[in-house]
Each structure stands twice: as C-alpha cells, then as structure tokens.
Amino acid sequence: DIVMTQSPDSLAVSLGERATINCKSSQSVLYTSNNKNYLAWYQQKPGQPPKLLIYWASTRESGVPDRFSGSGSGTDFTLTISSLQAEDVAVYYCQHYYNVPLTFGGGTKVEIK
C-alpha cells in the first residue's frame, strides 16, 4: 500500500499570508504512460464532507479560488494557499488514486494566527 505522509499536522497563519502543506508518498504516483500524477487535495470543514480542491496534483477543480495551488511530482507534493482567508480554516488532506487501496494523508489543520 502507498503511505501518504503530510506535514505539518497543524499550522497557524495570519490572514493574507501564505500557507504551505506538504505531502509525501511512499512510492511514486506518477503514471508514466500519461505523465499524470494521481494525487488529489481535499478541504474539509467541520461537519461537512471533504471537498475536492486539486486533482492531477496541480489542476484546480472548477469553482476553487485561484489562491489554492498544487505542485510537485513523483513522491513530493505541496498545497499552497497564497493569501489565507478566514473561510480557508479547515483540515486539508492529500490522497493518491494511483491504485487501490486509495490512501489519504493524516490531514493538516489550518488555523488563523
């Protein structure tokens, strides 16, 4: 099974500042035949289901603000919130969909400093 490791577990960022979350997979999730990274990022607010933010490691889902961006390839990935807004307070998860079982990172809780 592919193990997804996120860091940090939590971070506090001032409004308008940058938040960076890292995700590392135990093996590459880059499918060489199509050059796509099978990596997604989700946002989960209290009492709500997760919401897809980013897929293919760097493609924003429709309707997601452009302050959210994803980067990385192979085994190392990053989710960046360029200018943190109050509504971005949530837990963020990375997840691979390279094969089964799908696995998630442990989550990163983002708060306002």
Added chain:
Amino acid sequence: EVQLVESGGGLVQPGGSLKLSCVASGLTFSGSDVHWVRQASGKGLEWVGRIRNTANNYATAYAASVEGRFTVSRDDSKNTAYLQMNNLKTEDTAVYYCTTNNGRGLDYWGQGTLVTVSS
C-alpha cells in the same frame, strides 16, 4: 446540481449487519466509479472500497480492514450504490461517505451517514 444522498446508518450491535445506500442525481451515474470512505469521530479519512463502472465490469476492491466483511454493489437503473456491512466491529463506527470518481479524484461527496457499532 450533483447530489449524493446516503442512508441506512444507525446503531447496530457487534457482529450485526447494516446496508447503506447512496442515491445519485445530476450526473451520469452509470459512468462513475463509486467509492465509500469513512471517518471516525475526530479522525482522518479512510478509504473503504469501490465499485467501478460498467465499462470496467463493475470491478470491486476493498481495504484490508473490511475485506471479506463488506460488499459494494450498485444498481445503475436506480442510480444507487450500496455498502453491505456484515460482522460489524466497534472499530467500524464512523461516518460513511459515498463519493464518485469521474476521472479526477473523488469529485462528488454525499453528506455521510453515521454507523455506530456498540452493545
């Protein structure tokens, strides 16, 4: 608007069974892979299992923690997916989400249904 609505959760004793349903609307359900993901209170997300679409012969796969006890199925004529859970254990207590994959990760999610396994 895409909607996934889960139902069937509740309180069940250890060793008991429960069948969850997920009714979809607003999307071409037959073309979607359907996954089940669970979340224990205050914990992270755990993938449970999935059933692929008809083009992929409805192939199923399960997490090791539920293999042999849980079964995912679907009825495309009813736009509905199911999660049959047998021999339930206390550690199966969680909110269970139905979610779809249309080629870009887990794109649509239901609100979840709570399953509590307790004596």
